[in-house]
Amino acid sequence: MAAGGEQQQAHRPGTYKQKNKQHKHGKHRTKGEIGRENKGRVAVMALTKKQRRETRKMDRRNKANQLRRNKKDLVLTEKRKLGSRDGPPHLVAVIALHAEVDAGAVTKILRGEGVGGVVHEDQGVTGAKDSFGLVLPRFKQRFIFYRPDTADLHALLDVAKIADSLVFVLESTEGWDSYGEYCLSCFFAQGLPSHALVCQGVADLAVKKRSESRRVLSRLVESHFPDARLFPVDSEQDATLLLRHLSAQKQRRLGFRSRRSHLLAQRATYIPNTSQNGGGGPATGLGTLCVSGYIRGSPLQVNRLVHITGHGDFQLSQIDAPADPLPIVTAAPRLVKPVRDVEMMDGGDGDVRVLMKADPEKRESLQAEAEVDPMDGEQTWPTEAELEEAEEARKKRRVMKVPKGGSLFSLFFWRVLFGFARLYVDVCLEKCFYMLLFLSKDAGSECASEGDDDDEKEEEEEEEEISSTGCTGADQKYDEGLDEAEEGEGLRRYREARANEMFPDEVDTPLDVPAKTRFQKYRGLKSFRSSPWDPLENLPPDYSRIYQFQNFERMRRRILADATSEEEGAMEGWYVTLHIVDVPPSVMESFQTGKPLVLVSLLPHEQKMSVMHMLVRQHPSNTEPVKTKEDLVFQCGFRRFRASAIFSQHTSADKHKMERFLRPGAPTVMSVYAPITFPTAGVLVFKQRDNGMQDLVATGTLLSCNPQRVVLKRIVLSGHPFKINRRSAVVRYMFFNRDDILWFKPVELRTKWGRRGHIKEALGTHGHMKCVFDNQLRSQDTVLMNLYKRVYPHWTYDPYVPAPLPWVKREPPPALCDIDME
Numbered sequence: 049m050a051a052g053g054e055q056q057q058a059h060r061p062g063t064y065k066q067k068n069k070q071h072k073h074g075k076h077r078t079k080g081e082i083g084r085e086n087k088g089r090v091a092v093m094a095l096t097k098k099q100r101r102e103t104r105k106m107d108r109r110n111k112a113n114q115l116r117r118n119k120k121d122l123v124l125t126e127k128r129k130l131g132s133r134d135g136p137p138h139l140v141a142v143i144a145l146h147a148e149v150d151a152g153a154v155t156k157i158l159r160g161e162g163v164g165g166v167v168h169e170d171q172g173v174t175g176a177k178d179s180f181g182l183v184l185p186r187f188k189q190r191f192i193f194y195r196p197d198t199a200d201l202h203a204l205l206d207v208a209k210i211a212d213s214l215v216f217v218l219e220s221t222e223g224w225d226s227y228g229e230y231c232l233s234c235f236f237a238q239g240l241p242s243h244a245l246v247c248q249g250v251a252d253l254a255v256k257k258r259s260e261s262r263r264v265l266s267r268l269v270e271s272h273f274p275d276a277r278l279f280p281v282d283s284e285q286d287a288t289l290l291l292r293h294l295s296a297q298k299q300r301r302l303g304f305r306s307r308r309s310h311l312l313a314q315r316a317t318y319i320p321n322t323s324q325n326g327g328g329g330p331a332t333g334l335g336t337l338c339v340s341g342y343i344r345g346s347p348l349q350v351n352r353l354v355h356i357t358g359h360g361d362f363q364l365s366q367i368d369a370p371a372d373p374l375p376i377v378t379a380a381p382r383l384v385k386p387v388r389d390v391e392m393m394d395g396g397d398g399d400v401r402v403l404m405k406a407d408p409e410k411r412e413s414l415q416a417e418a419e420v421d422p423m424d425g426e427q428t429w430p431t432e433a434e435l436e437e438a439e440e441a442r443k444k445r446r447v448m449k450v451p452k453g454g455s456l457f458s459l460f461f462w463r464v465l466f467g468f469a470r471l472y473v474d475v476c477l478e479k480c481f482y483m484l485l486f487l488s489k490d491a492g493s494e495c496a497s498e499g500d501d502d503d504e505k506e507e508e509e510e511e512e513e514i515s516s517t518g519c520t521g522a523d524q525k526y527d528e529g530l531d532e533a534e535e536g537e538g539l540r541r542y543r544e545a546r547a548n549e550m551f552p553d554e555v556d557t558p559l560d561v562p563a564k565t566r567f568q569k570y571r572g573l574k575s576f577r578s579s580p581w582d583p584l585e586n587l588p589p590d591y592s593r594i595y596q597f598q599n600f601e602r603m604r605r606r607i608l609a610d611a612t613s614e615e616e617g618a619m620e621g622w623y624v625t626l627h628i629v630d631v632p633p634s635v636m637e638s639f640q641t642g643k644p645l646v647l648v649s650l651l652p653h654e655q656k657m658s659v660m661h662m663l664v665r666q667h668p669s670n671t672e673p674v675k676t677k678e679d680l681v682f683q684c685g686f687r688r689f690r691a692s693a694i695f696s697q698h699t700s701a702d703k704h705k706m707e708r709f710l711r712p713g714a715p716t717v718m719s720v721y722a723p724i725t726f727p728t729a730g731v732l733v734f735k736q737r738d739n740g741m742q743d744l745v746a747t748g749t750l751l752s753c754n755p756q757r758v759v760l761k762r763i764v765l766s767g768h769p770f771k772i773n774r775r776s777a778v779v780r781y782m783f784f785n786r787d788d789i790l791w792f793k794p795v796e797l798r799t800k801w802g803r804r805g806h807i808k809e810a811l812g813t814h815g816h817m818k819c820v821f822d823n824q825l826r827s828q829d830t831v832l833m834n835l836y837k838r839v840y841p842h843w844t845y846d847p848y849v850p851a852p853l854p855w856v857k858r859e860p861p862p863a864l865c866d867i868d869m870e
Contacts, residue, residue, distance in 0.1 A: 348624070
C-alpha cells in the first residue's frame with residue numbers, strides 16, 4: 049500500500065513496448081507431452097502422404113479389377129445361359145444371300161444323324177416352311193432353326209431383330225447377288241447380331257481348286273465381314289463344326305432389344321370374342337390371341353403393353369407356364385421353384401400353370417393421344433365488376449370518320465390516332481361487351497346495330513388503307529421514264545438466267561398476288577443463330593394430341609435403369625403362353641401364312657404419340673431425290689410404320705433450317721409424328737415405288753423426342769441491282785408494288801458476294817427500291833432477302849404397312865450432262 053492510503057496503479061505497457069517473437073515449434077506437442085498423455089499406451093502409426101497415395105492407387109486398381117471380373121462373369125453367365133437348360137434355346141436364322149444357293153440344303157444337313165443331335169420337328173415355329181428344334185446332349189445345347197422367306201424383306205428384318213445368330217449362305221464364286229447386298233445393308237443399319245458365313249459347293253470342285261476358291265471368297269467378303277470365318281457345309285462333319293462355333297461364339301449385344309422383353313411366337317391360337325365372353329354386348333370382331341414361346345431379353349411383366357411388329361399395341365390378360373417342350377435332359381421333369389414375387393397358381397389344365405394375371409388398376413392404358421377439350425381456354429361468364437367496366441368502356445368509345453383519298457402519310461396519321469386503340473383493345477373488355485349485349489334485349493339490339501355499322505365503316509376504312517398506294521408527284525415523274533414492255537422482257541430474261549444457277553431456297557415473287565399476302569406467315573431474322581424464336585408460339589392443333597417430357601434425357605435414363613434392374617415377372621428363358629386381348633383376326637391370318645410373329649414388351653410411355661427425331665444419312669445405293677413431307681416407310685427399333693417427315697439440318701443451335709431434299713453425304717434430321725421410343729434404336733427409311741417395291745433411301749439412329757425443336761423453312765427473294773452508286777443501289781425484280789417494299793422494309797438484305805444492307809425507300813410503284821449497303825456492290829452481284837417460318841410434320845402416321853414386292857435393282861439414271869434442260 050502506498051502512503052496516504054492510495055492504491056498504486058499497475059503499469060500498463062505503451063505503444064512502443066518491445067514484443068519478442070514466439071518460438072516457432074511447429075505447433076506440435078513434444079515427445080514428453082505425448083508420452084505423459086498416453087501413459088504407456090502405444091500410439092497409432094500414422095501413414096505418410098506417399099504411403100496414403102500408394103494405398104489409394106492400390107484400392108483403385110483393386111476396384112477396377114473387381115468390376116472387370118464381375119463384368120466378365122456376367123458375360124460368361126449370359127453366354128453359358130443361352131441355349132442351356134436355364135436359358136432360352138439358341139435361335140438361329142438361316143438366310144440365303146444368293147438366288148442360286150439353297151438354304152434348305154443346309155438345314156437338311158443339320159438334321160442328319162451324323163450331327164449327334166435329337167431333332168424335334170414339331171418344336172419349331174408352327175406354319176413356317178423350314179423350322180425345327182435341335183437338342184445336342186454332347187454340347188448340352190439346344191437350338192431352334194428358322195428359315196424365313198428370303199423374298200419377304202419385312203420377314204427378314206423381323207427375324208433378325210430377335211435372332212441370337214444369323215447363318216448367311218453364300219455362293220461359292222460370287223458370294224452374294226444384288227438382292228443379297230441390299231439385305232446386308234438393311235441388316236447392318238438395323239443392328240447385326242452374331243453371325244456365321246456358310247458356303248456350299250466347295251466339295252464339288254477339284255481338290256486343287258478348293259483352296260483357291262476359298263481364298264477368292266474370303267477376299268470377296270472382307271469388305272463387309274473383315275474377321276469372318278467361312279464354314280463349308282457339305283457334310284455332317286462340317287455341320288458339327290458349325291454348331292460348335294454357334295454355341296461358343298461371342299454374342300453381340302443390341303441395345304434396343306436387350307432392355308426389352310421379346311418373344312418369337314412358336315404356337316398361336318385365336319379365340320374370337322362372343323357376346324357371352326365379351327361382357328354381354330355384341331361381337332366386336334376381335335378376339336384373344338394365345339401365343340407360346342421363350343422369353344428373351346429381360347423379365348416380362350403382365351401389366352405392360354406388348355407390341356406385335358406390323359400390327360400394333362395390345363394388352364395382356366394373363367401369363368401361363370406350360371411344360372418346356374424342348375428339354376435337354378429327357379428324365380423326369382423337375383419342379384420349377386417360384387421366383388421372388390411371382391405367384392404360381394394352379395390353372396387346372398394338367399401341367400399348365402397360371403403365373404400371373406393382369407391387374408386392371410395397374411395395367412397400362414392403350415391411349416396413344418392426349419384428350420383434347422374443345423372448351424379448353426374459353427372465357428368464363430364475366431363478373432359484375434367486369435360488366436361495369438365494359439359498360440363504361442362502351443360509353444367512352446368514339447367512332448371517328450376518316451376521309452377517303454389523300455396521301456399515304458395522311459392515312460397513316462389518321463390510323464395511328466384513331467385506329468390503333470381499336471386494333472389493340474383489351475380482349476377481356478371486348479368479350480365482356482359482347483356478353484353484355486345478351487343481358488338486355490332493347491338496349492342490346494340498338495348496340496348491335498350500332499356495332500354492325502361501326503364494323504362496316506371500319507372495314508371500309510381498312511380496305512381504303514390497303515388499296516391506297518399514296519403516289520406522290522416525284523413517284524409519278526419517275527414512272528414516266530419507264531417502259532413496261534421492256535421491264536417485262538427484262539424480268540423474263542433475268543428469271544431464266546437465275547433458274548440456271550439453281551440457287552437454293554429461292555422463290556419467285558408472284559405478279560398477281562401482293563408479296564405481303566403471299567408471304568404473310570414468314571418473318572425476317574437479324575441473325576439466324578442468335579435471334580429469338582418462341583417454341584410455343586402459334587402451335588398447330590395436332591400438338592394438342594401429343595405428349596411431351598419435361599426432360600426427355602432424364603426420363604430415358606431412369607426408365608432404362610429400371611428396366612435393367614427389373615427382377616419381377618416371367619423370367620428370361622421361361623417357356624410361357626401369353627393371352628393377348630382385343631386382337632384382330634388379321635394377326636392370326638398373318639401367322640398362318642408363315643410370317644414370323646414377333647412380340648416385344650413396351651417400356652412405360654412408349655405407346656404415346658409425340659414428335660420423334662431421327663438422325664439419318666442417305667444410303668449410297670439411293671440415287672433418286674427424296675423430298676421433304678414425302679410418304680416414307682420407317683423401321684425404328686421393333687416398330688414399322690408409314691409417315692411423312694420433314695428434313696432439317698443437324699446442328700447444336702436452338703433453330704434448325706429445313707431441307708427441301710435429302711442431301712447426300714450430310715447428316716439430316718427427320719421429324720415425324722410417331723409413338724415414343726427410347727434410344728438407342730436403329731432407323732431404316734424406305735421409299736415405296738409405284739409398283740410396290742421399297743428402296744432403302746436412308747439409315748441412321750433415333751435421336752430424341754422433342755416437340756419444341758424449332759425447324760424453320762427459309763425462302764430467298766432475289767433482286768437485281770439496276771443502278772449502282774457507291775454504297776447505294778437501285779434494286780428491281782424483288783417486289784412489284786410499293787406496298788410490298790414498305791412492308792418488308794425492316795428486313796435486312798444480303799448479297800451473294802457478302803455485302804449487307806437495308807431498304808432505304810421505295811421508288812415509283814413498280815417495285816424499284818433504293819438500298820444502302822456496307823460497301824460498294826458489283827454489277828454481277830445479286831441482292832437477296834431471307835424470310836423464315838416454322839414448319840411442322842404432317843399427321844400421316846399409319847402403323848399398318850403393306851408387304852413389299854420382291855426387290856429388283858433399279859437401272860441407274862442417265863448422267864446429268866445427258867439430260868436436256870429444255
